[in-house]
Amino acid sequence: MKTIRFGLIGGGLMGREFASAAARWLHLVEVSARPEIVALCDRETSVYAWYRDNLPSLRQVTDDYRALLANPEVDAVYVAVPHHLHQEIYCAAIEAGKHLMGEKPFGIDLAANEAISAAIRRHPEVFVRCSSESPFFPCMQKLCELLEQNAFGQIIEANTGFLHSSDLDPGKPINWKRIARFNGQYGVLGDLGMHALHVPFRAGWRPRNVRAILSNIIKERDDGRGGRVPCDTWDNGILLIEATAGADGNTFPWTVKLQRMAPGHRNTWFTEVLGTRASTRWSSANPQMLEVLRYTPGARQAWEQIQIGYESAFKTVTGAIFEFGFGDAILQMWAAFVHELAEGKPRGKFTGCVTPAEAAASHRLFTAALESQAQASTVRLQA
Numbered sequence: 174m175k176t177i178r179f180g181l182i183g184g185g186l187m188g189r190e191f192a193s194a195a196a197r198w199l200h201l202v203e204v205s206a207r208p209e210i211v212a213l214c215d216r217e218t219s220v221y222a223w224y225r226d227n228l229p230s231l232r233q234v235t236d237d238y239r240a241l242l243a244n245p246e247v248d249a250v251y252v253a254v255p256h257h258l259h260q261e262i263y264c265a266a267i268e269a270g271k272h273l274m275g276e277k278p279f280g281i282d283l284a285a286n287e288a289i290s291a292a293i294r295r296h297p298e299v300f301v302r303c304s305s306e307s308p309f310f311p312c313m314q315k316l317c318e319l320l321e322q323n324a325f326g327q328i329i330e331a332n333t334g335f336l337h338s339s340d341l342d343p344g345k346p347i348n349w350k351r352i353a354r355f356n357g358q359y360g361v362l363g364d365l366g367m368h369a370l371h372v373p374f375r376a377g378w379r380p381r382n383v384r385a386i387l388s389n390i391i392k393e394r395d396d397g398r399g400g401r402v403p404c405d406t407w408d409n410g411i412l413l414i415e416a417t418a419g420a421d422g423n424t425f426p427w428t429v430k431l432q433r434m435a436p437g438h439r440n441t442w443f444t445e446v447l448g449t450r451a452s453t454r455w456s457s458a459n460p461q462m463l464e465v466l467r468y469t470p471g472a473r474q475a476w477e478q479i480q481i482g483y484e485s486a487f488k489t490v491t492g493a494i495f496e497f498g499f500g501d502a503i504l505q506m507w508a509a510f511v512h513e514l515a516e517g518k519p520r521g522k523f524t525g526c527v528t529p530a531e532a533a534a535s536h537r538l539f540t541a542a543l544e545s546q547a548q549a550s551t552v553r554l555q556a
């Protein structure tokens with residue numbers, strides 16, 4: 174099996190998720206390549222011990238990402254750092270000729286994203302993708318099959334989103350994700366938005382205009398040292414988009430709901446598509462159940478509730494009768510990245526990671542959403 178030697182820049186929450194997925198590669202069957210993490214970079218030296226203890230393959234540990242990028246042993250990098258560093262480190266990785274899995278939002282703002290896109294254009298030999306694991310839940314993969322089969326007919330309405338309640342506690346101290354300087358003006362849109370856009374963009378849905386309502390619910394938080402500091406990022410966002418799904422010019426309303434303060438939700442991804450021939454809905458609150466309604470004129474309308482087990486895009490040792498979770502989706506996403514890097518193409522239309530073009534489309538939408546919020550009006554997007 175081919176080995177791709179990875180450097181990891183940013184060894185926090187998502188860095189550990191990648192290390193865990195790479196360590197569990199034997200879970201996958203029928204893969205032609207595997208990742209091996211040979212280098213780690215983090216500014217925070219306290220994270221090193223966990224990686225040293227758990228990754229026997231680790232040969233370089235540094236606090237300088239330039240040293241890691243200069244390491245000829247490293248073929249590809251995963252960069253999982255705060256948003257204000259995306260442009261600098263992604264561009265440096267691409268210029269160094271390293272294949273790149275970057276994290277969302279793939280640049281703190283539109284200008285940063287454009288700089289990253291320009292670096293990619295200068296280096297077509299480098300494979301670049303953005304992380305988003307939500308499509309890899311088996312129910313989402315089935316929903317994607319329906320999209321691929323054009324089973325919905327004309328789309329009447331769509332609703333996608335990502336809800337959690339990690340910020341409901343007003344006593345939770347501030348961190349970089351709640352400070353616009355590090356997280357970006359997009360706030361919750363940049364944090365959660367990609368997960369609700371990846372499948373729709375891959376399906377070919379294009380936003381024509383957007384009306385956004387964004388909320389900053391908690392404006393100040395504890396700084397963790399007994400003081401109070403501004404919490405200046407958007408907590409929640411609702412986007413009402415007029416979208417097209419194909420060349421026929423039909424438009425439909427598409428809502429994208431992104432909330433850090435959604436009472437009752439822990440980590441809820443959802444997708445609902447209502448069409449003239451079929452409709453479907455799925456929520457990770459009930460991860461194994463996909464609902465489908467097939468409409469035949471004159472016939473009784475009934476939602477079918479289908480139990481979908483561990484029927485993953487990339488086969489694993491786990492049988493289809495068992496259940497699937499967040500860590501499994503991360504492993505599947507990494508299988509998709511490594512497969513596409515090794516084979517030169519994704520296994521299927523909906524089994525590829527977010528492309529730079531899709532990330533750029535998300536930036537155009539979020540930038541228009543900020544403008545809509547500022548003007549309290551609908552903002553058009555370029556075709």
Ligand SMILES: NC(=O)c1ccc[n+]([C@@H]2O[C@H](COP(=O)([O-])OP(=O)(O)OC[C@H]3O[C@@H](n4cnc5c(N)ncnc54)[C@H](O)[C@@H]3O)[C@@H](O)[C@H]2O)c1
Nearest residue numbers: 183184185186187188214215216217253254255276277304
């Ligand atoms: N795909 C997902 O589900 C998901 C979930 C959470 C976060 N994310 C994204 O992942 C990225 C990182 O988020 P996180 O939750 O892992 O953050 P984190 O704060 O847990 O980890 C970030 C790490 O980067 C390190 N770092 C900071 N500056 C650095 C520098 N100059 N050089 C090297 N390392 C540096 C920090 O010390 C920290 O260990 C963000 O883009 C975020 O939006 C994605």
